[in-house]
Amino acid sequence: MNLNDPVELAKLLEALLLAHNQPLTIERIVALFEEDEKLTTNQIKAALTALAESCQGRAYELKEVASGYRLQVHSSFSPWVSRLWEEKPQRYSRALLETLALVAYRQPVTRGEIEDIRGVAVNSQIIKTLQERDWIRVVGYKDVPGKPAMLATTKAFLDYFNLKSLEELPTLSSIKPVQEELPVLVDELTMALEQQPALTEPVIKQEQEKSFKELLDEWDDLEEGVKTDFSDLIVVKPEIPE
Template identity: 55%
Template structure:
């Protein structure tokens, strides 16, 4: 007998709760035996009904790059995060700038990232982003040396609760308060990551070859978010605790060679601040 209506909705809810990861309509469809398979349309309808029913609950059903996922609403993050004693993971500004450049200007080479940032990109930063499965090599630029082209992944979309890269905010059009809200969302998502392996944790505590320190990502919560929007979008700025930060105007200036902003907060100085902040922590 084919489940339908409320029963199908409850089956999907149970599956998503148990899976604790995004599941696509096709994956949900494959769970049913031939004699009881609902249609894909029925599954989509049940997902919509489940989402509406959860509107008044602490959970929400969201669609991300890999499918549909149940999670706790961010309104309750302050209390839920107290279940874990570990400090939330912290990312160096150098790593975040690199990730933002890949997200907004992909496909992009390491040399192009270095040209925008004004400093060399540590191999450890690239390795960390690849190990997190947030970026990957999708090809090579047809120039001497054939440098690798980097782009974001489906895991990047999942991590940041995005269905597609079209949902990334165009930071040039965002007023400062809205941009800060999105940064807060990134920070909240970072607190839901599982721990790295012992080997990975040790690697993150070491200095990178440029002197850019990457912070430990050793929290018990992690799991989330492929390929990119327009070349006109500026770099995402995400200020982190105990690390000096750039203003949105200064970040935009890096994409605008005609800008007259002073260079007092250049990447060379900021990366030195990253290393100093890491040593102090």
């Protein structure tokens, strides 16, 4: 095999992505080659471009998400492919989906701030479930009395909703539209999650991850401003007894 040929290399990358059940980064792909097969990042990118072009008109596509590149069934086939899985997807409560939406759009956000927007207390089990699902994580602690934990979304959240980065999220102009549009968002999320089959590990990963843009395309009052840099957060280290 001529690894210097982008078309030949694209076939090899297709095999690697088909064999792996998780996205692969360019760095991870480069590391798979021996010293005498040494490839550059640009060669891998050129091969990925060739692979994406070869997928045009096929039932699957090359998709870049937060964790890297993956091959997945095209979303247009999702209604039929989902019938292969008899197990119903997990149901999530309206309160959990509201909490997830607020973390996604107001991050980093504290539990108290979520409660202020929703107008009701957030059950601890909701936060625990979202953390176990690896959709949210603690990114720091707010510099106010009590040092409340600040929550933000994870790479797994971006992967699940077919997003490369937070910049791809539609953004909101203020807290008020969030309160007004929250019921619409939750209805859209609920419908999408109910249509998704149970998690599996097919050779070509089924596209059960709906685009977050598709779920929120009816939202109004959008503007730029999603926070993606958490370097200004204050992290409180636990005190070690002497």
